[in-house]
Amino acid sequence: MVDFDVIVVGSGLVGLATANALCKSTMNIAVVDAKHDIYRQLITEQPMIRASAINLASQRFFEDIGVWRDIEESNRVLAFDSIDVFEKHGNARLAADSTHYDYSNLGYIIENQLMLNVLYQRAISQPNVHFLHHNVQELFFSSDRGFVQFDNGQQISAKLIIAADGANSLIRQKQRVPLIQRPYRHQAIIATVETQLPHRACARQIFYPDGIVAFLPLWQSNTSCLVWSAKPVPSRELLAMDDVSFAQALTNVTEACLGDCRVMSERLAFPLTARYCPQSVQDRLILIGDAAHTIHPLAGQGVNLGLEDSRQLVNVILKSYAADQDIGLKQQFRAYQRIRNKDVIAMLSAMQMIQDMFEGESWLKKRARGIGMNVINMASPIKKHLIKYALGI
Ligand SMILES: Cc1cc2nc3c(=O)[nH]c(=O)nc-3n(C[C@H](O)[C@H](O)[C@H](O)COP(=O)(O)OP(=O)(O)OC[C@H]3O[C@@H](n4cnc5c(N)ncnc54)[C@H](O)[C@@H]3O)c2cc1C
Structure with missing residues (x-):
């Protein structure tokens, strides 16, 4: 079985940004996503259908991880x-x-496709990032490792699994991570x-x-x-x-x-649908991006929230790794969990208030x-x- 320091499940904008931020260290990172044609889509001459409002904090994060210039x-x-x-x-x-x-x-x-392509190109050029094109089907944990099983039966393991597998996160469902949701x-x-x-x-x-x-x-x-x-x-x-x-x-x-x-x-x-996981940090597993929360697109903040998860999470992981600590231990992410919960609740409440205010x-x-x-x-x-x-x- 191949062993990594971190497995990132999902290579949407949030998963890819996370891999790019983590690879500054010497950690071995696996990025798993079933879709392997996602970054091969050529940028068409005409604007592509999906685009996002990216705030200043996300732009600075892109700068930090070395992708902003290409974008x-x-x-x-x-x-x-x-x-x-x-x-x-x-x-x-x-x-x-x-x-x-x-x-x-x-x-x-x-x-979105432009950001995905640039993030992918940067990540794939890093010697410590490994892309694996599989569907994750199962995951399980021992005291010191998390294990991911693909649809072909193959397994890989790591000290920490980061689930960035989107709004309908299979990992969230498999692990029965509590979810508050309201359409x-x-x-x-x-x-x-x-x-x-x-x-x-x-x-x-x-x-x-x-x-x-x-x-x-x-x-x-x-x-x-x-x-x-x-x-x-x-x-x-x-x-x-x-x-x-x-x-x-x-x-x-x-x-x-x-x-x-x-x-x-x-x-x-x-x-x-509004979704929110109050316990996105579990033992050897952390949910980020749409896997942890989704909000109304009215303020164009969904991916910005996910990128902020990624930025703050990677800061904690890199510090822990540099101090030679076990990066999978849950207790070091307490402050992270508290701050992210506060931000997500504030954003969800603001979206609800605006929607209610303008209805009727x-x-x-x-x-x-x-x-x-x-x-x-x-x-x-x-x-x-x-x-x-x-x-x-
Ligand atoms: C209409 C609309 C407009 C929006 N506009 C904005 C905006 O202007 N600004 C903004 O900030 N946000 C916006 N958002 C929100 C933003 O699009 C999302 O927050 C963001 O794309 C989520 O990224 P992600 O990487 O977390 O998840 P995703 O992009 O969903 O990526 C998840 C990845 O995980 C992979 N995956 C899933 N399951 C598995 C599995 N079992 N095994 C392996 N891989 C798996 C998928 O293939 C996928 O590549 C908008 C959302 C909508 C719906």
Whole structure:
């Protein structure tokens, strides 16, 4: 049986970032993922369908692990310098511009495939990172090791297993890690859209009683990644529409803030669920990223939370390894668990509050949110605080 220091299960953005951060040491790291074509997808000339808002904290983490330059040099990174959040047919508005603060921008919109490719290329070039393309089927533990079994029966072991195997984590299920979950009353539809007016590097979000539309500005001036979260019935109707009717519905619901819209890609749907593992640290096993928590995409923070798990976790592991301690011992991660729980609960609560606040059309609620948002919009210390929070700094 092959033995490693750490096994990272899952090579999505969070798993790959973790492998890249860990390989600074001399540790032997295995990265296991069933999907082996995931990094061979070529970056197409047109923007790719999945893109994420990456905050300043994640960008700095990418810099630290040596991948930011390659991401940036692709010339497909959009640094957005303003945000505009408003309510359809309402007077609530929250707008912010980086020039009013000490930041050069408010974050980046980057295609997921680009980040995956760069993270993979960097990890595979490291002598102490080993990629194994298998489906994990079982795991079990002895007092000093964790064991992972693949679908072909082969086993590997390590002092510590990091589960970054996504929202439906098999490892979480197999180990019966307690999970608190609640479906959001929304499904997200994503697509690439072309808009008549340029986005001017502004991330826009429009709230209406049935849902939330987000335009994430991409590196082409009139192209955005659309994230349209809506209640189940309207979202099913939206999915059933042809491209022209869908684009028309989008233009209407966004009050044509970017002019007429045109759909440039297929549409993908994601059911949305809030998930949270209060005990993501177990003996010789730690869950991170979507395996440990999922949140509504309305604030574009899901992967940022996962990357922060990764950054903080790796700091603890590297210190422990340098001190010649057993990196799999649970007690050294107590502070890590406490801090991550606090961050995740704060983020989940904020998402729930925003979703609840904008749902419904009662006169009173509409008036209250109008006043609330406009007060925040005018109160620069509160707004500055919110922006710092979203930037992760
Ligand atoms: C519509 C939408 C929009 C979003 N927009 C944003 C945004 O703008 N900003 C942001 O920060 N976040 C955003 N998010 C959240 C973000 O996409 C996720 O948080 C992030 O992709 C999770 O990454 P991960 O690496 O934890 O998991 P995943 O990307 O799900 O990776 C898990 C990996 O594990 C592998 N795996 C699973 N099971 C096994 C197994 N048994 N054996 C081996 N391998 C396995 C899978 O093949 C996969 O590669 C959005 C989410 C949605 C749904």
